[in-house]
Amino acid sequence: EEAQLRDSVICSPADVLDMVEPGVPIAAEACSKMSEYRCIGTKVSFAGSLSKDSGSAPKNKALGIITSGGDAQGMNAALRAVVRMAIFNGMQAYAIYEGYHGLVEGGDFIKEMQWSDVSNIIQRGGTVIGTARCKAFHEREGRLKAAENLIRKGINSLAVIGGDGSLTGANIFKKEWRELVQELLESKQVTEEEAAVCSYLNVVGLVGSIDND
Numbered sequence: 001e002e003a004q005l006r007d008s009v010i011c012s013p014a015d016v017l018d019m020v021e022p023g024v025p026i027a028a029e030a031c032s033k034m035s036e037y038r039c040i041g042t043k044v045s046f047a048g049s050l051s052k053d054s055g056s057a058p059k060n061k062a063l064g065i066i067t068s069g070g071d072a073q074g075m076n077a078a079l080r081a082v083v084r085m086a087i088f089n090g091m092q093a094y095a096i097y098e099g100y101h102g103l104v105e106g107g108d109f110i111k112e113m114q115w116s117d118v119s120n121i122i123q124r125g126g127t128v129i130g131t132a133r134c135k136a137f138h139e140r141e142g143r144l145k146a147a148e149n150l151i152r153k154g155i156n157s158l159a160v161i162g163g164d165g166s167l168t169g170a171n172i173f174k175k176e177w178r179e180l181v182q183e184l185l186e187s188k189q190v191t192e193e194e195a196a197v198c199s200y201l202n203v204v205g206l207v208g209s210i211d212n213d
Helices: 013-019 075-088 099-105 140-153 164-186 192-197
Strands: 009-011 037-040 043-045 062-067 092-096 110-113 157-162 202-207
Touching: 062 075, 062 099, 062 140, 075 092, 075 157, 092 099, 099 140, 099 164, 140 164, 140 192, 157 164, 164 192, 164 202
Parallel strands: 062 092, 062 157, 157 202
Antiparallel strands: 009 037, 037 043, 092 110
């Protein structure tokens, strides 16, 4: 009951966003200070509402997130931000575990993320989705396998959080993408429908480096 305000807990805006998913009903009672919010039982009270509807949601959009190279400060915060903004804008967000190794291996290394999957991680060191060296990705055959794994999931956008080597690899992967898709299509490793969804690859790099490179 909202009458139980005396038992409520004051928490910060960041705490609220960590607990509430877009579109979840919330109580209407706001704190006297706009910078604070009240938690009433399992409900959250604040002035306004969180909405998952940010306009026209993109169609056939799925985003993969990789952390690669040496563990760097802020990787988990960047992961959390990318996952939640993707979900907020109507996209599917996939975490690719163990960096490029997971991209080449596929399977359980590529997992769809929900809003709550990235709660309570920004204070943790390293990267919660791991990172690993991958010699296979240095070779075209490895990148071909990586492309197949992305296409199978319908992932046509990639966010790479890493240093110089990680971002260089992502750039090479993007430049080869159309050729890789065509090769997979000709060898019937992917269907025409799958190839059509992933006819392009958007890549964004977020610098996560301990070497200042």
